[in-house]
Amino acid sequence: xxxxxxxxxxxxxxxxxxxxxxxxxxxxxxxxxxxxxxxxxxxxxxxxxxxxxxxxxxxxxxxxxxxxxxxxxxxxxxxxxxxxxxxxxxxxxxxxxxxxxxxxxxxxxxxxxxxxxxxxxxxxxxxxxxxxxxxxxxxxxxxxxxxxxxxxxxxxxxxxxxxxxxxxxxxxxxxxxxxxxxxxxxxxxxxxxxxxxxxxxxxxxxxxxxxxxxxxxxxxxxxxxxxxxxxxxxxxxxxxxxxxxxxxxxxxxxxxxxxxxxxxxxxxxxxxxxxxxxxxxxxxxxxxxxxxxxxxxxxxxxxxxxxxxxxxxxxxxxxxxxxxxxxxxxxxxxxxxxxxxxxxxxxxxxxxxxxxxxxxxxxxxxxxxxxxxxxxxxxxxxxxxxxxxxxxxxxxxxxxxxxxxxxxxxxxxxxxxxxxxxxxxxxxxxxxxxxxxxxxxxxxxxxxxxxxxxxxxxxxxxxxxxxxxxxxxxxxxxxxxxxxxxxx
Amino acid sequence: xxxxxxxxxxxxxxxxxxxxxxxxxxxxxxxxxxxxxxxxxxxxxxxxxxxxxxxxxxxxxxxxxxxxxxxxxxxxxxxxxxxxxxxxxxxxxxxxxxxxxxxxxxxxxxxxxxxxxxxxxxxxxxxxxxxxxxxxxxxxxxxxxxxxxxxxxxxxxxxxxxxxxxxxxxxxxxxxxxxxxxxxxxxxxxxxxxxxxxxxxxxxxxxxxxxxxxxxxxxxxxxxxxxxxxxxxxxxxxxxxxxxxxxxxxxxxxxxxxxxxxxxxxxxxxxxxxxxxxxxxxxxxxxxxxxxxxxxxxxxxxxxxxxxxxxxxxxxxxxxxxxxxxxxxxxxxxxxxxxxxxxxxxxxxxxxxxxxxxxxxxxxxxxxxx
Numbered sequence: 001x002x003x004x005x006x007x008x009x010x011x012x013x014x015x016x017x018x019x020x021x022x023x024x025x026x027x028x029x030x031x032x033x034x035x036x037x038x039x040x041x042x043x044x045x046x047x048x049x050x051x052x053x054x055x056x057x058x059x060x061x062x063x064x065x066x067x068x069x070x071x072x073x074x075x076x077x078x079x080x081x082x083x084x085x086x087x088x089x090x091x092x093x094x095x096x097x098x099x100x101x102x103x104x105x106x107x108x109x110x111x112x113x114x115x116x117x118x119x120x121x122x123x124x125x126x127x128x129x130x131x132x133x134x135x136x137x138x139x140x141x142x143x144x145x146x147x148x149x150x151x152x153x154x155x156x157x158x159x160x161x162x163x164x165x166x167x168x169x170x171x172x173x174x175x176x177x178x179x180x181x182x183x184x185x186x187x188x189x190x191x192x193x194x195x196x197x198x199x200x201x202x203x204x205x206x207x208x209x210x211x212x213x214x215x216x217x218x219x220x221x222x223x224x225x226x227x228x229x230x231x232x233x234x235x236x237x238x239x240x241x242x243x244x245x246x247x248x249x250x251x252x253x254x255x256x257x258x259x260x261x262x263x264x265x266x267x268x269x270x271x272x273x274x275x276x277x278x279x280x281x282x283x284x285x286x287x288x289x290x291x292x293x294x295x296x297x298x299x300x301x302x303x304x305x306x307x308x309x310x311x312x313x314x315x316x317x318x319x320x321x322x323x324x325x326x327x328x329x330x331x332x333x334x335x336x337x338x339x340x341x342x343x344x345x346x347x348x349x350x351x352x353x354x355x356x357x358x359x360x361x362x363x364x365x366x367x368x369x370x371x372x373x374x375x376x377x378x379x380x381x382x383x384x385x386x387x388x389x390x391x392x393x394x395x396x397x398x399x400x401x402x403x404x405x406x407x408x409x410x411x412x413x414x415x416x417x418x419x420x421x422x423x424x425x426x427x428x429x430x431x432x433x434x435x436x437x438x439x440x441x442x443x444x445x446x447x448x449x450x451x452x453x454x455x456x457x458x459x460x461x462x463x464x465x466x467x468x469x470x471x472x473x474x475x476x477x478x479x480x481x482x483x484x485x486x487x488x
Numbered sequence: 489x490x491x492x493x494x495x496x497x498x499x500x501x502x503x504x505x506x507x508x509x510x511x512x513x514x515x516x517x518x519x520x521x522x523x524x525x526x527x528x529x530x531x532x533x534x535x536x537x538x539x540x541x542x543x544x545x546x547x548x549x550x551x552x553x554x555x556x557x558x559x560x561x562x563x564x565x566x567x568x569x570x571x572x573x574x575x576x577x578x579x580x581x582x583x584x585x586x587x588x589x590x591x592x593x594x595x596x597x598x599x600x601x602x603x604x605x606x607x608x609x610x611x612x613x614x615x616x617x618x619x620x621x622x623x624x625x626x627x628x629x630x631x632x633x634x635x636x637x638x639x640x641x642x643x644x645x646x647x648x649x650x651x652x653x654x655x656x657x658x659x660x661x662x663x664x665x666x667x668x669x670x671x672x673x674x675x676x677x678x679x680x681x682x683x684x685x686x687x688x689x690x691x692x693x694x695x696x697x698x699x700x701x702x703x704x705x706x707x708x709x710x711x712x713x714x715x716x717x718x719x720x721x722x723x724x725x726x727x728x729x730x731x732x733x734x735x736x737x738x739x740x741x742x743x744x745x746x747x748x749x750x751x752x753x754x755x756x757x758x759x760x761x762x763x764x765x766x767x768x769x770x771x772x773x774x775x776x777x778x779x780x781x782x783x784x785x786x787x788x789x790x791x792x793x794x795x796x797x798x799x800x801x802x803x804x805x806x807x808x809x810x811x812x813x814x815x816x817x818x819x820x821x822x823x824x825x826x827x828x829x830x831x832x833x834x835x836x837x838x839x840x841x842x843x844x845x846x847x848x849x850x851x852x853x854x855x856x857x858x
Binding site: 306310313314317423424425426427428429430432433434436437438440441448450453454455456 | 494496497591595596599603604607608611614615618619621622623625626627628629749750753754755757758761762
């Protein structure tokens with residue numbers, strides 16, 4: 001019944017219209033209807049409670065309506081006058097069906113209906129409460145801007161626009177989700193982004209089969225070319241400066257209303273090791289930090305598995321002093337190294353997850369209890385050996401150096417421990433081969449995930465193997481679409 | 489668009505296959521020689537000559553000679569295709585055996601052969617599912633890792649070098665060196681990979697197809713230089729003991745710290761698995777080039793039947809090859825391998841070049857003009 005009404009055109013009869021609107025909205029309590037008489041015509045203003053600004057309503061709608069003195073207007077003339085002369089709003093449209101009217105109503109528009117006219121006038125009067133632009137919480141930077149995205153899509157677009165004052169910066173808003181009617185925007189720089197990529201993303205965005213989209217994460221799998229993968233092909237940031245930089249490299253961003261993060265694609269594996277601070281710091285130091293991050297990634301993924309494999313199968317590879325320490329500490333323990341390693345990693349993940357979701361004050365307490373008390377006690381009680389705690393701690397700290405890859409790191413680390421525990425170094429080699437093959441097989445909208453290393457692009461090395469100074473980087477740009485290696 | 493790989497990726501793939509298989513090489517099937525200069529330089533020159541017909545044919549035809557021949561003559565396509573597939577499957581069997589030898593003789597002496605076989609084939613199947621493009625992208629990552637490993641070896645063993653061990657060329661006599669040289673050449677599996685993969689390369693940014701000769705011109709000098717360095721390194725460290733050492737790379741790793749041993753073994757195994765996967769993929773591509781049927785079930789049945797036939801023959805040959813290593817078997821193996829290599833590297837590309845261009849195989853339907 002409701003769906004049928006949504007497709008119908010508005011009636012010239014005001015009462016019929018209101019009955020139908022109430023039917024469609026199931027007499028919802030946040031439907032606010034104000035009746036008035038203007039120029040001798042019966043009109044009503046429909047708003048959604050909490051979605052409109054009282055000040056805007058008073059100044060933009062009610063004051064001009066009250067000021068109409070001319071009593072000789074027909075309803076048609078009144079609506080034309082409201083739309084063209086009296087109500088000066090930035091956002092304005094003319095719903096002709098109940099569906100369009102309801103969408104405008106739910107988007108925070110004030111909808112004016114007049115008796116005797118079969119269309120409405122919707123005026124943008126949004127004024128819902130939203131979080132202010134605050135400091136980024138997920139990516140702390142030392143020198144670059146502290147601003148981060150909020151939940152309001154238009155604010156987010158304006159934050160990017162402020163950094164890209166170029167006519168080639170384009171943003172297009174779509175409604176996605178049949179029930180939620182969520183706003184989603186595609187942003188790109190028209191002379192940098194690949195038109196094929198933009199078109200493909202637009203098509204995918206418009207064909208998302210979900211009814212309700214509450215967060216950007218809902219649509220991520222529909223934008224990815226490969227869904228079941230550890231390494232996400234879509235990067236996420238809450239920093240407008242970073243997004244602007246990525247758009248400048250030829251990427252396409254997708255923003256979703258209600259999500260304080262922007263997604264951008266295509267993405268590369270090497271991007272996980274770059275931060276905005278890299279571009280304001282000393283190039284030599286940045287290069288050093290980049291390599292340190294690669295080393296940390298390797299350590300956090302492979303070290304626990306390597307330790308388990310060597311200690312279980314090839315203890316002869318360990319230096320005698322280390323071997324002696326391990327043997328002496330393991331002698332009195334009830335579990336073998338493999339089991340210990342699995343258990344302690346599970347405990348670590350439990351503590352991390354507990355600390356993550358709790359309020360900061362309690363989270364710190366959990367971390368202290370977990371890190372200091374539990375860590376110390378499990379060694380003293382004789383459940384876990386001290387060398388293993390050292391290995392786990394080193395791996396855990398290293399994992400936070402590349403936060404964007406944390407989910408992939410965690411799963412891969414467990415896989416390495418299992419491979420090392422069951423098959424020793426052979427298992428580690430085989431797993432490494434599989435991981436490398438997997439990563440090398442991934443592409444995102446024609447751009448290989450492993451670019452610019454393989455396929456190799458020498459020009460891109462200036463911001464991968466080393467970080468050149470801005471003098472060097474200013475000589476030419478590297479567009480993401482140049483990294484395809486023409487190997488399609 | 490069909491899968492394409494770049495010339496440098498193909499060169500890296502061949503280099504990985506050549507260099508890394510050295511580390512997983514079965515010590516009973518290979519003789520290390522002190523005469524590294526003669527063997528490698530002369531060997532490189534001959535190998536380059538063997539590649540030449542393929543380089544010319546693929547450059548002129550813009551596709552691999554096998555694919556071209558299959559398009560022109562179904563019978564010739566089947567003959568050459570089966571020869572290449574047989575050689576590639578033989579490579580797979582030999583490499584699997586070498587891998588098993590390598591693993592059980594180095595880091596995991598107690599590892600079950602069945603477990604190893606099952607895991608390696610599972611991994612290879614995974615690699616096959618990802619395709620040649622993934623493997624080709626992987627190769628340029630492995631080459632620098634190998635070079636880093638070499639640098640670590642050189643630094644770690646700098647106090648153990650004895651340059652008096654270096655011999656002048658042909659120090660072991662021309663007959664002995666010539667035998668080594670022949671063995672070195674027929675052991676070259678990469679030429680068969682190239683015979684299949686040369687049709688899918690492109691030159692780089694300009695997408696200039698048919699320039700796969702660039703891969704060979706990158707790969708052969710690079711591998712020769714690296715091999716010469718590695719051999720010189722073996723000789724300098726191990727001297728006359730080289731002929732009595734199984735896996736010299738692993739042995740030298742033992743002179744370094746433990747990390748290098750692990751890296752050496754890990755890289756050796758990754759390389760072994762990579763090479764087996766490439767051999768499998770090339771066999772599959774060779775099948776595709778002469779079985780043009782679109783129906784996957786018919787194609788699968790044909791490929792299965794073909795593979796079973798070849799496997800049956802090869803299983804018999806290789807079981808003899810590995811069980812009994814008398815001279816007669818070695819000689820017959822050498823002749824067998826050399827004959828196949830001559831057919832694939834010389835006869836096949838020449839056939840592709842002389843076959844009339846206008847011909848079409850019988851029963852081939854021509855698509856109606858758009």
